[in-house]
Amino acid sequence: MKVRDIMTEPPLTCTPETSLAAAARLMREADYGTLPVIDSSGQLAGIVTDRDVCLALSSTNRNALHIAVREVMTRKVFSALLDDDVREALATMKDARVRRLPVRDEFGRLKGMLSIEDIVVRGLEGDGIAASEIVAALRAMYVRVPVPVESGPTANEFTPG
Numbered sequence: 254m255k256v257r258d259i260m261t262e263p264p265l266t267c268t269p270e271t272s273l274a275a276a277a278r279l280m281r282e283a284d285y286g287t288l289p290v291i292d293s294s295g296q297l298a299g300i301v302t303d304r305d306v307c308l309a310l311s312s313t314n315r316n317a318l319h320i321a322v323r324e325v326m327t328r329k330v331f332s333a334l335l336d337d338d339v340r341e342a343l344a345t346m347k348d349a350r351v352r353r354l355p356v357r358d359e360f361g362r363l364k365g366m367l368s369i370e371d372i373v374v375r376g377l378e379g380d381g382i383a384a385s386e387i388v389a390a391l392r393a394m395y396v397r398v399p400v401p402v403e404s405g406p407t408a409n410e411f412t413p414g
Contacts, residue, residue, distance in 0.1 A: 254382070256342050257335040259375040260356045262365035266291045269298055269323035276322050277306050287366070289355040290326050295362045297355050299326035332357050333367055339376050340386070342367055347390040369394075 267276045267288045276288055280303055290299040301322050309325040310317055331349040333342040333356050342354055346369060356365040369391070376382045 254339045254376065254378075255335070256333045256337045256339055256356055256367050257365070259339060259371045259381075260335075260365035260367045261371060262356075264289055264355065264363055264366045266363065267301065267322055268292070269321060269326065271322045272318050273306050273309060273320045273322065273325065274317035276301055277303070277317065280306075287353045288322075289330075289363055289366065290322055291363050297330055297332060297357060297361065297363050299323070299328045300330045300355065301326040330355060334359065335364055339367075339372060339382055343372055343376075343382060343386065343390050347393045350394045350396075352394060 265279060265283050265285055265288060267279060267290055269290055269292065271290075280286060280288060286303045288301050289297055290301055292298040299322075305325045305327070306317075309320060313320070331345050331351055331354055333345060333354045335356060335358055346352065346354060352369045354367045355363055356367050358364050369387075372382060373387055376387070377384060
């Protein structure tokens with residue numbers, strides 16, 4: 254089974270100049286958590302997630318209308334090609350611990366998005382992927398790595414009362 258067979262198209266995108274406010278509005282309206290960022294020639298320039306937006310806004314007093322996606326987007330993007338086997342794409346997701354991959358053509362132009370949900374819903378059909386392969390990938394993606402947290406209030410911490 255090829256990525257092109259189960260990907261979501263057309264992809265919803267933004268540009269590096271899009272404001273975080275506009276990107277967040279697009280994500281909310283489409284119920285997406287990720288937007289591929291494309292440049293003026295349609296090439297994949299990065300990716301921005303709802304988490305990127307939240308973290309960026311939580312660390313500044315700037316208005317979301319005045320922050321460009323290029324300031325917070327991830328530039329190193331894992332992606333798949335249209336004719337990649339779905340198993341290859343799932344392996345990329347597992348190794349990179351990402352749930353969504355932009356799908357490009359051989360010229361690097363964005364053509365769609367492949368999500369773990371696409372694989373679960375449509376990848377199990379026919380000669381698709383076994384449920385055990387999906388479960389193994391999900392387990393790898395969701396491994397929790399504990400991070401030490403300092404105790405005590407910080408200068409930006411909200412204290413009720």
